[in-house]
Amino acid sequence: MGFMISSTDYAEFVKRTYAYIHAQKDYITALDSATGDGDHWVNMDMGFERLTKQTDQFLSMPIDRVFQEMGKTMMAVIGGSSGVLYGSAYLAAARAVKGKDTLDVNSLCDALAAMLEAIISRGQSKEGFKTMIDSLAPAVKTYRQALAEHKSEKELCLAVKQAAIDGAENTKNMEAVRGRASYQENKGVGHLDPGAVTMSYQISIMMDYIIETL
Amino acid sequence: MKKLMNDPSKAVGEAMEGLQLAYPDKLTYTPDLEIITRKEKGDKVAVISGGGAGHEPLHAGYVGIGMLDAAIAGNVFSSPSPDRITEAIRQVNKGKGVLMVVKNYSGDIMNFGFSAELAEMDDVEVETVVVKDDVAVPDSTYSTGRRGIAGTVFVHKIAGAKAEQGAALKEVKQAAEHAIANIRSVGMAMSSCTLPSVGKPGFEMADNEIEIGMGIHGEPGVGRSEIKPAKELAKDLLERILKDYDYSESEVAVMVNGLGATPLMELYIMNREVQNLLKDREIKVYKTFVGNFCTSLDMAGCSLTLMKLDDELKELLDAPCDTPALKILDK
Numbered sequence: 120m121g122f123m124i125s126s127t128d129y130a131e132f133v134k135r136t137y138a139y140i141h142a143q144k145d146y147i148t149a150l151d152s153a154t155g156d157g158d159h160w161v162n163m164d165m166g167f168e169r170l171t172k173q174t175d176q177f178l179s180m181p182i183d184r185v186f187q188e189m190g191k192t193m194m195a196v197i198g199g200s201s202g203v204l205y206g207s208a209y210l211a212a213a214r215a216v217k218g219k220d221t222l223d224v225n226s227l228c229d230a231l232a233a234m235l236e237a238i239i240s241r242g243q244s245k246e247g248f249k250t251m252i253d254s255l256a257p258a259v260k261t262y263r264q265a266l267a268e269h270k271s272e273k274e275l276c277l278a279v280k281q282a283a284i285d286g287a288e289n290t291k292n293m294e295a296v297r298g299r300a301s302y303q304e305n306k307g308v309g310h311l312d313p314g315a316v317t318m319s320y321q322i323s324i325m326m327d328y329i330i331e332t333l
Numbered sequence: 334m335k336k337l338m339n340d341p342s343k344a345v346g347e348a349m350e351g352l353q354l355a356y357p358d359k360l361t362y363t364p365d366l367e368i369i370t371r372k373e374k375g376d377k378v379a380v381i382s383g384g385g386a387g388h389e390p391l392h393a394g395y396v397g398i399g400m401l402d403a404a405i406a407g408n409v410f411s412s413p414s415p416d417r418i419t420e421a422i423r424q425v426n427k428g429k430g431v432l433m434v435v436k437n438y439s440g441d442i443m444n445f446g447f448s449a450e451l452a453e454m455d456d457v458e459v460e461t462v463v464v465k466d467d468v469a470v471p472d473s474t475y476s477t478g479r480r481g482i483a484g485t486v487f488v489h490k491i492a493g494a495k496a497e498q499g500a501a502l503k504e505v506k507q508a509a510e511h512a513i514a515n516i517r518s519v520g521m522a523m524s525s526c527t528l529p530s531v532g533k534p535g536f537e538m539a540d541n542e543i544e545i546g547m548g549i550h551g552e553p554g555v556g557r558s559e560i561k562p563a564k565e566l567a568k569d570l571l572e573r574i575l576k577d578y579d580y581s582e583s584e585v586a587v588m589v590n591g592l593g594a595t596p597l598m599e600l601y602i603m604n605r606e607v608q609n610l611l612k613d614r615e616i617k618v619y620k621t622f623v624g625n626f627c628t629s630l631d632m633a634g635c636s637l638t639l640m641k642l643d644d645e646l647k648e649l650l651d652a653p654c655d656t657p658a659l660k661i662l663d664k
Contacts, residue, residue, distance in 0.1 A: 152535055156410050156550045161530040165342075191416070199385070199411035200440035203447055206414070241443055298439045301477055302470060302552040 122272045122333065124222040126185045130174035133189075136324050137167035140317060147313050154300035154307040159201065163317050166197035166205070181220045186213035186230070200298060201314060204238050204251065211237035224272060228262045235259050242297060249293035249300060249307060251314040257286040258322050272333055276326040283322035287315040334532045336631075341529035345386040345406055352393055356657055359397060363424070366417045367406040369393040370424050374402060378496040378505045379425035382434040382489060383418065384441050385410040387528070388549060390658030391485065391627040399654025399661070400493035401434075409528050409630070410550045412440035418448035422457060430458035430502035434488050434509060436481025437465040460502055462509040464488050466518040466638065468577040469546025469555050482549050483590040483627040484516035484638045487650075490659065494652035512646060517574045520636035521566060522547035522554070522592065526629050545569060549592070549629045549636075563599070567606035570637045575614070580641055584617045586650055588638040593628035595635055600624070603635055620650060626658065 140147070140163055147160035169192055177185045186209045194206025215233035216226050235255050239245055246256045261282035265275035290312035298314075300307035338344045345367055353362035353369060361370045367386075375398075382392045383405030392404035402425040407413035422431050431452070435445045445461060452459045465472065466484030492509040500508070522544050525534035535551045538544065543566070546554025561569075574580070589604040591597070604623045611618055619642050627636070642650065653663040 148531065152531075156528065157531045157535050158408070158411060158528055161528075162408065162411060195414045195416045198407045198414045198444075200443060202414050203412070203440070203443045207447070241447065242439070297477055299550065299552060302480070302548060304553055 122224040122329065124182065124227060124329070125220070126177045126180050126182055128328070128332065129182065129185050130177045132325050132328055133167065133170045133174055133177075135328065136321055137164075137171040139320055139324055140164055140167055143320070147317060150311055150313040150316060153310045154295065154303055155313065156299060158199075159313040159317065162197045162199055162201055166193050166202065169196045182222055183213045183216050183219055186210070186216065200242070201251075204242055207237040207241040208234035224275070225266065228259070228266060231255070231259050231262060244297050247293060248296040249290045249312045249315070250295075250297055251312070251318040253290050253293065253312065254283045254286040254315040254318040254322065258283040273330055276330045280323045280326035283319040287311065287319035290315045334527055334529070336527070336529060338529060341532070344529045345408060348386070348389065349393060349406060352657060359655075360657075363420065366420050367413065368403055368417060368421045368424065369396045370403040370421070371396050371398065371401070373398065374425060374427060375497070376427055376429070377499055378429045378502045379403070379427060379431045380434065380489070380492045380496050380505065381405070381421055381425060381431060382485070383407070383413050383421070383445075384436050384438070385412060385550070387526075387630045388627050390625070392489075394658030395486065395489045395493075395656045397654065397656030399497050399652055400489045400656045400659065407440075407444075409530065412438070412444040415444055415448040415451060418445060419451050422448065422452050422459065426457050430460065432492055432496070432502060432505050432509060433459060433461045434485065434492060435461055435463050436485055437463050437477065437479060438481070439477050442477075458502055460506045462488065462492070462506060462513060464513055464516075466513070466516045467546075467548065468517050468519050468573050469548070480548050480552065482518050482520060482638075483588055483636045484513075484518045484640070486588065486622075486626045486659070487516055487586065487638065487640045488512050490654065491646060491649045493654065494649040497652065508645070508649060512640060515578075515641040515646065516638060517578045518636050518638040519545070519570050519573045520547055520549065520554070520592065520634060521545045521570060522551070522629075522632055522634035523560065524594065524631075524633040526551055526593070526632035528630070543634070545573070547634070549627065551629065551632070563602045564606045567603055567637070568610055571607060571610050574637065574639055578641070580616050580639055582615065584619045584642045584647070585611070586620045586622070586640040586642060587611070587618055588622040588626060588636075590622075590627055590636045590638065591625040592632040592634040592636065593625065594631045594633040597624065600635055603637075607637060619647060
């Protein structure tokens, strides 16, 4: 079938992500309690629960509309920092793939790159600040490289997934510059950033799903 | 967790609704968006504020004549989203502009910032002031910097009074910034607090332990120690404030604020110590506020805030206000 992401696929991605995040309550809450106030899982879970309820509506929409709706929902339901960042990200992705019904291997890269840019600009943040950017940025970079090197679609997906996971893992040694962890005496060093971890879940689930459908 | 609630996920909305039901003739509540506005709006610049819930009476408790026109709550300890803030702006804007009083946290800055951009696209004049009064955090342009805590209440009071006088948006903003420049706070905690959605305390503190400088979401402070007599704790807090900003030979407003689980009796004792210490240092107290103004759910502890006053700030502080959590009578 090849690399093609339709609204139906995105709806399936949302459901899988909700199921996965929902099952990680204790782990993510423990991560966030170590450096933040422990509500990251609650907010993300609430956001994806609402998105899952919306997936039936997604089926009849072009992909850019799906992103737009996701952005609005995430902004409103997740709330806090993550909400406005994911909201800005999906609204930017919607603009980046405007007019498209489905995504191919290039336009998914455009969407992810637009998300990254939006998060950086809204959060006044960059790589190395111990945030979700530290998972998304290496994933986008790896994605671009894989495209340039004409890697097979499966290899590309595996590489992007690994980059996101490694990126999240690398936050362990970083000092937080933004958010609650930055108030810790040691700036959260020694702890994973929960926002980077949940970002890596989403990228992993998406890449796994694409591999399944290739 | 033992709390008076029905469902943790509905706690914020039900609390906001309960507040409105206590002042049905004065406040309006917008369900789901968690906005409280004052009914009698006045043809003036609107002043709004908001942030995560869990700091009651902040922010909605300060909605009323002479203070805020609207307050917007997010989830507990989590910024309200732009859709809520934009709707609040729409509800209170009388065409004279809107001042947003924002506490300095990443989430609040992003959500209020995004909302300001949306409002500008609709040709609504919006200005923002950022409260960062917590001396326990070094001010920094690299990191998020100093947190906004109880001093926010003074900023609501000053900005609200200025707006009530009919001042232009720029002037209201100037007054708020003038207040912010003269406000310093620091807190101390004796226990953790429990987020309703999490169900257990965010961290552990031993029975005899206290932490100076802890933030209003339980952010780490500047050092833990054993509990000490109120006299010593008051001195510690005050000295941190005086080291950060020069209050010598000035007149100040004082706020001794409870964090939620500390009895007023203890706050009055802290105030006694603070007043004595200020007297020793020849800092003149113009007005004092003791109570629970900016809390952290069920955290035990208190914060101390000083605002250095000049004639303008005195006049604005003395101006009448009528809100659920702060009432000042006409002289």
